[in-house]
Amino acid sequence: MDVVDLILAILHHFLVFALAGLLAAELALIRPGLSGRNLGLVGRLDGAYGGVAMAVIVVGVCRVIFGLKGWEFYVSNHAFWGKMIAFVIVGLLSIKPTMRILTWRRSGADAVPDTEILAVRSWLKGEVFFLALVLVFAAAMARGFGA
Ligand code: HEM
Incomplete structure (x- = not known):
């Protein structure tokens, strides 16, 4: 039994569920017809998404270092590296949406073109x-x- 491991595991789960929830919310809001107040909301959700992703990395690294199994378990495990690569790909895929959302908000346009939304x-x-x-x-x- 280890309380630090337990707390890190709880935090890790809270954060990854929050990340999935934020992504789902963005998908629900970013659809043809997006404009005005929802555009601001999408911007705030995307900012939170970035912040939560950073926290996932911090807590994840803490789990590797301070978790029960010890870091050696993970660095020699292919599934761990598969997970890291998949996570990095999620991060790379999120760059374009973030840049688009920033552009939409800065342009102050009433409605976003459907082609960009899609x-x-x-x-x-x-x-x-x-x-x-x-x-x-x-x-x-x-x-x-x-x-
Ligand atoms: C969005 C990204 C991530 C998701 C969705 C995620 C998801 C999960 C889930 C569901 C578990 C529990 C697995 C189980 O017990 O069946 C877990 C465990 C773990 N994760 Fe993550 N994780 C993410 C990012 C990271 C990162 C970036 C790191 C490290 C740099 C990390 C390190 C760990 C560690 C060390 C465990 C403990 C595994 C064990 O019990 O041996 N995770 N993760």
Whole structure:
């Protein structure tokens, strides 16, 4: 039993659920017809998404270093590295949507062109796919697969 490991595991789960929730909220809001007040909301959600992603990294690294299994368990595990690669891909896929959202907000336009909305939705769906892969690798790694 280890309280630090437990607290880090709880925080990690809170954060990854928050991340998934924010991504789902962005997908729900970013659809043809997006404008005005919802555009501001999307901007705030995207900022929170970035902040939560950073916190996931900090808590994740703490789990590797201070977790029960010890860092050696993870660095030699292929499922761990699969998870890291999938997570990095989620981060890379999120760059374009963030840049688009910033541009939309700065332009002050009343409505966003549908073609741009649909393009951003494709990037977001890509993030959903790789986030699901992160979960697959997480479950495998926690059970020693890929060792
Ligand atoms: C969005 C990104 C992430 C998601 C969705 C995620 C998801 C999860 C889940 C669901 C578990 C529990 C697995 C289980 O017990 O079945 C877990 C465990 C863990 N995660 Fe993450 N994680 C993410 C990012 C990270 C990062 C960036 C790191 C490290 C740099 C990390 C390190 C760990 C560690 C060390 C464990 C403990 C595994 C064990 O019990 O041995 N995670 N993660």
